[in-house]
Amino acid sequence: DSGSVTASPRQQDTEYLCPVQIGSPAQTLPLDFDTGSSDLWVFSTDTPRSEVNGQTVYDASSSSSAKRLSGATWKISYGDGSSSSGIVYLDTVTVGGLTVSRQAVEAAKQVSSSFSRDTSSSGLLGLAFSSINTVSPNQQKTFFDNAMPHLDAPLFTADLKHNADGRYNFGYIDKSAYTGSISYTPVDNSQGFWGFTATVDGTDVTGIADTGTTLIYLPDSIVTSYYSQVSGARYDSSNAGYIFPCGSSMPDFSFNVGGGGGGGGTVTVPGSYVNFAPTDQTGQTCFGGLQSDSSIGISIFGDIALKAAFVVFDGGNKQLGWAAK
Numbered sequence: 113d114s115g116s117v118t119a120s121p122r123q124q125d126t127e128y129l130c131p132v133q134i135g136s137p138a139q140t141l142p143l144d145f146d147t148g149s150s151d152l153w154v155f156s157t158d159t160p161r162s163e164v165n166g167q168t169v170y171d172a173s174s175s176s177s178a179k180r181l182s183g184a185t186w187k188i189s190y191g192d193g194s195s196s197s198g199i200v201y202l203d204t205v206t207v208g209g210l211t212v213s214r215q216a217v218e219a220a221k222q223v224s225s226s227f228s229r230d231t232s233s234s235g236l237l238g239l240a241f242s243s244i245n246t247v248s249p250n251q252q253k254t255f256f257d258n259a260m261p262h263l264d265a266p267l268f269t270a271d272l273k274h275n276a277d278g279r280y281n282f283g284y285i286d287k288s289a290y291t292g293s294i295s296y297t298p299v300d301n302s303q304g305f306w307g308f309t310a311t312v313d314g315t316d317v318t319g320i321a322d323t324g325t326t327l328i329y330l331p332d333s334i335v336t337s338y339y340s341q342v343s344g345a346r347y348d349s350s351n352a353g354y355i356f357p358c359g360s361s362m363p364d365f366s367f368n369v370g371g372g373g374g375g376g377g378t379v380t381v382p383g384s385y386v387n388f389a390p391t392d393q394t395g396q397t398c399f400g401g402l403q404s405d406s407s408i409g410i411s412i413f414g415d416i417a418l419k420a421a422f423v424v425f426d427g428g429n430k431q432l433g434w435a436a437k
């Protein structure tokens with residue numbers, strides 16, 4: 113089997129949403145595919161009306177294939193301080209033509225305010241490792257883990273784009289989607305994430321590939337040296353990050369993956385991607401897409417990096433592949 117689904121950017125590439133079919137007859141919900149978490153959760157008819165703000169909701173009672181997973185609950189909190197919790201159904205889930213028949217669909221009975229405010233997203237589809245799924249008492253598998261044995265190849269690929277529709281493919285590598293060769297590097301999934309090591313300016317950086325994080329968060333030394341090339345750039349505590357004049361032309365940012373004997377491959381993030389967004393309506397000052405990881409405790413290669421590459425998340429061989437495009 114295989115599947116292929118469009119990933120549409122929202123709010124200047126802040127997140128990417130994909131249509132997912134749940135239940136019988138199918139209910140289509142736009143979900144944020146997140147390689148940084150492992151719960152598939154949705155706004156539902158169980159979510160208080162006061163917390164629903166136009167989002168499409170999942171109604172298990174109108175799906176003939178839905179079965180309540182009795183006694184199961186879930187509760188999750190994210191790096192940006194948002195959170196949600198609820199109950200669990202098993203139902204049929206289809207992504208880009210790829211169907212999993214008994215997928216844990218986590219219905220929200222509570223969502224934090226940032227989810228209520230994000231009217232375009234009906235929830236998340238976690239693509240990290242099932243070891244960090246939050247369902248209790250019996251942990252549940254991700255859509256990818258459930259699909260993997262049926263896939264032509266045990267992998268999915270992420271091809272996110274700047275201000276344009278990209279694509280997640282499951283079970284195959286689309287050779288027309290990238291240029292040159294794919295450089296592979298081993299994955300450390302001990303924390304449940306797609307962890308890997310890249311080299312930036314000769315320095316090894318261990319981080320995670322996270323489609324659910326908008327920006328790139330790297331060690332202070334690398335970030336400071338990057339912004340030292342931009343006149344007027346400075347760390348601004350009120351914005352909690354590096355800012356600079358919006359008219360600045362930003363240097364490209366490159367990192368090497370799979371740097372072993374074969375020299376590996378280099379991913380180059382265009383400077384224009386690092387000019388993330390204005391900090392206010394005046395459009396004078398802009399917020400950087402590359403920020404320090406010192407308050408996070410882990411380096412994150414988020415959407416700003418991922419949309420500069422074609423990325424293979426290889427669950428069978430536990431490796432990450434990076435190619436230019």
Ligand SMILES: CC[C@H](C)[C@H](NC(=O)C[C@H](O)[C@H](CC1CCCCC1)NC(=O)CCNC(=O)[C@H](Cc1ccccc1)NC(=O)N1CCC(N)CC1)C(=O)NCc1cnc(C)nc1N
Nearest residue numbers: 126127148149189190191192193194244322324325326327
């Ligand atoms: C099983 C939990 C799971 C592993 C969890 N994983 C994550 O948090 C990473 C995951 O990829 C989540 C997925 C997000 C969650 C919010 C909704 C969108 C997806 N990523 C983050 O939280 C990284 C920081 N957030 C982001 O990067 C959000 C993403 C977002 C996009 C659109 C709308 C709202 C939020 N964007 C921003 O903060 N920005 C975009 C706008 C810009 N002006 C500022 C930066 C975790 O580590 N939780 C532990 C945890 C809990 N609490 C805290 C405080 N930190 C934690 N790390």
